[in-house]
Amino acid sequence: MFGKSALFATASAGLLSISAAQSATNGSVVTSDAPFYGQSPPTYPAPEVRRDGLFAESVAKARALVATMTLEEKVNLTGGVTNPGNGCGGNIPAVPSIGFPGMCLQDGPAGVRGTDFVSGFAAGIHTGASWNRTLAYSRANAMGGEAYRKGVSVALGPPVVGPLGRIAEGGRNWEGFSNDPYLSGALAAESVHGIQDAGVIACTKHFIANEQETNRIATRDGNKSYQSSSTNMDDKTLHELYLWPFADTVHAGTGSVMCSYERFNNSYVCQNSKLINGVLKTELGFEGFVVTDWFAQHSGVDSSLAGLDMTMPSGATYWAGNLTQAVRNGSVPETRIDDQATRILAAWYELGLDSKSSPGVGVGMAPNLLAPHTIVDARDAADAEVILGEAIEGHVLVKNVNNALPLKDPRAIALYGYDAKAPDYNAPSPGLSPWSISLQSTDAASPICGFYGLVASACPPFPINAPNGSIWVGGGSGGNTPTYFYSPFQAFSERAFQDGTQLLWDFENVNTTSTVYGNTEACFIFINAMASEGIDRSGLHDNFSDSLVNNIADQCSNTIVVVHNAGIALVDAYYDHPNVTAIILAQLPGQDSGRALVDIVYGEISPSGKLTYTVAKNESDYGAILSPYRPSAQDAIYPQDDFSEGVYIDYRAFDAQNIEPRFEFGFGLTYTNFTYSNLRISSNSSATLSQYPTDGIIPGGHADLWDVVYNVYADVKNTGEAIAAEIAQLYLGLPGNDQPIRQLRGFDKQWLDVGETVTMGFPLRRRDLSTWSVEAQQWELAPGGTYKVYVGASSRNLPLTGSFTLRGSGNGNGTAGGYWK
Numbered sequence: 001m002f003g004k005s006a007l008f009a010t011a012s013a014g015l016l017s018i019s020a021a022q023s024a025t026n027g028s029v030v031t032s033d034a035p036f037y038g039q040s041p042p043t044y045p046a047p048e049v050r051r052d053g054l055f056a057e058s059v060a061k062a063r064a065l066v067a068t069m070t071l072e073e074k075v076n077l078t079g080g081v082t083n084p085g086n087g088c089g090g091n092i093p094a095v096p097s098i099g100f101p102g103m104c105l106q107d108g109p110a111g112v113r114g115t116d117f118v119s120g121f122a123a124g125i126h127t128g129a130s131w132n133r134t135l136a137y138s139r140a141n142a143m144g145g146e147a148y149r150k151g152v153s154v155a156l157g158p159p160v161v162g163p164l165g166r167i168a169e170g171g172r173n174w175e176g177f178s179n180d181p182y183l184s185g186a187l188a189a190e191s192v193h194g195i196q197d198a199g200v201i202a203c204t205k206h207f208i209a210n211e212q213e214t215n216r217i218a219t220r221d222g223n224k225s226y227q228s229s230s231t232n233m234d235d236k237t238l239h240e241l242y243l244w245p246f247a248d249t250v251h252a253g254t255g256s257v258m259c260s261y262e263r264f265n266n267s268y269v270c271q272n273s274k275l276i277n278g279v280l281k282t283e284l285g286f287e288g289f290v291v292t293d294w295f296a297q298h299s300g301v302d303s304s305l306a307g308l309d310m311t312m313p314s315g316a317t318y319w320a321g322n323l324t325q326a327v328r329n330g331s332v333p334e335t336r337i338d339d340q341a342t343r344i345l346a347a348w349y350e351l352g353l354d355s356k357s358s359p360g361v362g363v364g365m366a367p368n369l370l371a372p373h374t375i376v377d378a379r380d381a382a383d384a385e386v387i388l389g390e391a392i393e394g395h396v397l398v399k400n401v402n403n404a405l406p407l408k409d410p411r412a413i414a415l416y417g418y419d420a421k422a423p424d425y426n427a428p429s430p431g432l433s434p435w436s437i438s439l440q441s442t443d444a445a446s447p448i449c450g451f452y453g454l455v456a457s458a459c460p461p462f463p464i465n466a467p468n469g470s471i472w473v474g475g476g477s478g479g480n481t482p483t484y485f486y487s488p489f490q491a492f493s494e495r496a497f498q499d500g501t502q503l504l505w506d507f508e509n510v511n512t513t514s515t516v517y518g519n520t521e522a523c524f525i526f527i528n529a530m531a532s533e534g535i536d537r538s539g540l541h542d543n544f545s546d547s548l549v550n551n552i553a554d555q556c557s558n559t560i561v562v563v564h565n566a567g568i569a570l571v572d573a574y575y576d577h578p579n580v581t582a583i584i585l586a587q588l589p590g591q592d593s594g595r596a597l598v599d600i601v602y603g604e605i606s607p608s609g610k611l612t613y614t615v616a617k618n619e620s621d622y623g624a625i626l627s628p629y630r631p632s633a634q635d636a637i638y639p640q641d642d643f644s645e646g647v648y649i650d651y652r653a654f655d656a657q658n659i660e661p662r663f664e665f666g667f668g669l670t671y672t673n674f675t676y677s678n679l680r681i682s683s684n685s686s687a688t689l690s691q692y693p694t695d696g697i698i699p700g701g702h703a704d705l706w707d708v709v710y711n712v713y714a715d716v717k718n719t720g721e722a723i724a725a726e727i728a729q730l731y732l733g734l735p736g737n738d739q740p741i742r743q744l745r746g747f748d749k750q751w752l753d754v755g756e757t758v759t760m761g762f763p764l765r766r767r768d769l770s771t772w773s774v775e776a777q778q779w780e781l782a783p784g785g786t787y788k789v790y791v792g793a794s795s796r797n798l799p800l801t802g803s804f805t806l807r808g809s810g811n812g813n814g815t816a817g818g819y820w821k
């Protein structure tokens with residue numbers, strides 16, 4: 001979402017434009033979207049919420065309540081209103097006659113945003129690098145607790161599973177866990193449980209294929225109107241890549257899903273009946289409600305019929321009285337409004353928000369932070385351990401020559417670079433509402449571009465670094481507003497105080513020679529790579545930061561580079577410098593950034609994080625999906641963004657094209673070494689497999705997709721001299737043509753004592769072995785085909801290999817109806 005109220009709503013696309021297959025072009029300018037590749041088939045009517053799902057009891061209560069409500073009351077539940085009494089980003093009004101107190105919807109994925117006395121959690125990218133399901137749960141549960149105490153009813157992320165990270169320069173990739181759908185989905189499901197166990201409705205966003213910021217929003221330039229880009233993709237790519245993590249969150253019972261800004265196959269996602277009625281509510285059996293991203297609604301009747309349940313921030317733009325009227329004149333059946341209201345109230349009941357002991361709606365969300373107000377301190381001291389723990393686990397050590405780290409009782413160390421100290425402010429910033437901790441970089445870009453994502457030509461390039469301080473989170477609605485920020489400089493100072501170390505620092509004059517004090521044992525150089533909602537990045541490294549690093553390295557034989565990166569950061573400008581002994585991709589650790597870093601570099605704890613994306617040697621290695629799609633003059637009015645690479649993003653693409661990355665997906669060092677042995681593969685003998693799933697639909701899809709059908713185990717031994725946690729990874733090579741060489745389908749993380757051997761386990765569910773059959777519109781097994789199994793420490797360090805074949809009693813030729821084991 002974003003915080004300003006203006007909307008350049010233009011012609012309604014979706015249903016109308018799909019049928020308007022005339023007048024495609026006029027001269028060189030395309031004036032209709034009809035001729036393009038991607039068209040979404042009409043899928044009606046909107047399915048009513050199931051009565052036998054995870055929310056069955058709550059659905060029954062909601063249905064009973066809805067039966068007592070007037071049409072106006074029901075419509076009131078579906079649209080946002082302005083509530084000057086609180087600072088919530090979105091409000092649903094109270095319905096006093098039924099004792100419904102209203103709802104507060106508030107960002108965001110790294111903590112409650114835009115308020116005080118809350119924590120600044122690590123960003124998604126950082127949590128992703130932990131590959132720790134327990135941590136993803138605890139983090140979300142702590143965050144959900146803070147949202148609950150502030151009176152937030154719906155927490156707008158975590159999880160963020162879209163963008164997935166197709167575009168390497170994508171401005172919001174850092175909000176999610178990984179660009180691998182399996183890892184993203186696993187941590188997202190834990191996040192849904194964590195948030196909802198705290199009594200807050202989780203909102204999984206952004207559905208779907210919201211893979212870039214450029215052109216995400218319809219806009220007007222003079223007299224011309226431009227539609228949002230249409231993300232066009234085939235059905236297989238949709239299912240195997242972008243939809244996969246959404247299925248995990250629906251399976252986990254996410255109470256809401258946010259539909260995204262752009263068009264998909266030429267129909268705005270928030271009125272795309274195929275995606276909402278068809279894919280989300282029928283195929284995945286989603287039983288919560290669909291809410292728009294802020295201002296992402298483009299029609300009234302059409303969006304309701306297409307399955308949209310709630311619009312934000314204002315019902316008045318397309319719904320409210322108009323929706324009532326549309327029911328009265330027969331354009332929208334009242335049963336659709338009943339279902340919208342039922343889905344919203346069912347989630348509300350399910351999370352216990354009807355309880356008398358719930359804090360008041362938005363009670364801790366002061367409407368104006370610049371005026372004195374009652375303090376609602378939402379933090380829980382018990383969460384301090386989780387916040388520091390997540391900060392530690394997301395650091396990824398990617399270079400460490402001759403065990404440069406951990407430090408060994410240094411007498412003198414030096415700190416350099418703009419990213420070592422706290423930024424100049426952590427306060428409500430003028431012009432951005434209300435406390436958009438966008439850090440300096442976003443302000444330096446045009447705020448208009450930042451918030452509205454206008455046509456690319458109107459936006460200045462995004463300054464890739466944030467040279468006035470250390471970053472702990474990215475900018476825009478995924479940002480956060482911590483009560484304090486523990487900077488690297490502060491943490492090193494405290495450690496120096498304890499140890500009696502000589503600390504030197506120079507955060508400004510880093511381009512002159514002879515700045516390095518003669519007895520310095522280690523030089524830490526801090527740089528960053530910033531990103532924000534609303535604008536894509538203009539590169540994956542910057543010359544200014546690279547020259548800072550090289551300048552220090554030229555003068556200091558033990559140079560340790562720390563990069564706080566809101567997305568992929570390339571290191572090749574200094575990677576081979578002989579004096580660069582260690583590099584830490586420190587990502588976005590949240591408020592305890594410095595403490596976590598100092599614990600790691602002093603060896604209080606071994607780093608254990610691993611990359612959840614590929615770091616290339618050169619930007620060009622990402623090919624056509626390095627940079628966002630920018631429309632040509634010809635298709636500027638109906639921009640067409642074809643996802644022609646299919647599922648081949650990130651490591652799937654690097655593997656397929658045999659490009660050697662600098663650091664592969666899944667890579668990360670610890671302070672010890674591990675060896676892998678003893679791969680075991682066994683089928684779950686109780687499972688009899690037909691080619692296609694046969695069970696009914698439960699939330700998440702067919703029930704049997706979730707059955708564990710194979711188990712893989714491997715032994716891992718700590719052969720070094722430090723206690724550390726290892727993240728063991730399982731990749732599958734699925735049988736069949738046009739399959740990625742390897743896809744992540746399992747991971748396990750455990751602590752290992754020096755000399756200890758543990759067994760890592762990888763349960764494989766039916767869905768993990770399936771591919772999407774466009775013809776059958778089903779997940780399909782490949783009987784008779786060989787499933788290749790790879791287990792190891794990263795996507796390119798896979799010492800254990802094996803395989804299995806599905807066999808069975810059926811015709812065995814891959815036709816539906818046979819049975820295999």
Ligand SMILES: *[C@@H]1O[C@H](CO)[C@@H](O)[C@H](O)[C@H]1NC(C)=O
Nearest residue numbers: 022023024025026027029031
């Ligand atoms: C095509 O463009 C011309 C000049 O720009 C305009 O006069 C004409 O009305 C347009 N025709 C259509 C069908 O839009």
Ligand SMILES: *[C@@H]1O[C@H](CO)[C@@H](O)[C@H](O)[C@H]1NC(C)=O
Nearest residue numbers: 037038039040234235265274
């Ligand atoms: C999008 O369009 C492509 C090409 O026509 C089609 O194969 C695919 O099924 C469509 N998907 C959706 C969700 O509309």
Ligand SMILES: *[C@@H]1O[C@H](CO)[C@@H](O)[C@H](O)[C@H]1NC(C)=O
Nearest residue numbers: 070072073076081093095096
């Ligand atoms: C609908 O909500 C508005 C406040 O936004 C309120 O004024 C109105 O009375 C409500 N209507 C009903 C029927 O509850």
Ligand SMILES: *[C@@H]1O[C@H](CO)[C@@H](O)[C@H](O)[C@H]1NC(C)=O
Nearest residue numbers: 219220221222223224225226
């Ligand atoms: C927009 O249209 C109006 C009315 O037709 C015209 O006067 C004006 O010059 C146009 N502006 C631009 C930028 O084309």
Ligand SMILES: *[C@@H]1O[C@H](CO)[C@@H](O)[C@H](O)[C@H]1NC(C)=O
Nearest residue numbers: 316317318319320321322323
């Ligand atoms: C219906 O929509 C129009 C156009 O957006 C708006 O001006 C009007 O106030 C709406 N009517 C009601 C009853 O909400």
Ligand SMILES: *[C@@H]1O[C@H](CO)[C@@H](O)[C@H](O)[C@H]1NC(C)=O
Nearest residue numbers: 300301322323325326329331
């Ligand atoms: C019914 O009302 C809606 C909302 O005002 C309007 O958009 C639609 O055109 C109306 N339909 C008819 C048939 O009057």
Ligand SMILES: *[C@@H]1O[C@H](CO)[C@@H](O)[C@H](O)[C@H]1NC(C)=O
Nearest residue numbers: 424440441444466467468469
């Ligand atoms: C750093 O902050 C100062 C003042 O706050 C500002 O003038 C300067 O432009 C900023 N530098 C950068 C590179 O953003």
Ligand SMILES: *[C@@H]1O[C@H](CO)[C@@H](O)[C@H](O)[C@H]1NC(C)=O
Nearest residue numbers: 510511543544545547548551
């Ligand atoms: C350092 O100086 C060199 C040469 O004058 C220049 O190219 C580079 O941009 C400078 N780097 C920084 C970080 O100021």
Ligand SMILES: *[C@@H]1O[C@H](CO)[C@@H](O)[C@H](O)[C@H]1NC(C)=O
Nearest residue numbers: 553554555556557558578579
């Ligand atoms: C490495 O650092 C030393 C100073 O300790 C310096 O003399 C040497 O030139 C540096 N090496 C390179 C390749 O810059």
Ligand SMILES: *[C@@H]1O[C@H](CO)[C@@H](O)[C@H](O)[C@H]1NC(C)=O
Nearest residue numbers: 403670671672673719720721
């Ligand atoms: C890991 O093993 C390599 C080679 O066997 C060795 O050079 C290195 O020092 C070991 N690292 C640690 C941290 O034990």
Ligand SMILES: *[C@@H]1O[C@H](CO)[C@@H](O)[C@H](O)[C@H]1NC(C)=O
Nearest residue numbers: 132134135389725749750751
């Ligand atoms: C995973 O996270 C939990 C909760 O933060 C933590 O206690 C545990 O040590 C972590 N596990 C590993 C193997 O790092």
Ligand SMILES: *[C@@H]1O[C@H](CO)[C@@H](O)[C@H](O)[C@H]1NC(C)=O
Nearest residue numbers: 810811812813814815816817
């Ligand atoms: C596969 O088996 C089915 C059922 O026995 C049969 O109808 C079909 O022709 C077979 N297909 C092939 C390619 O052998």
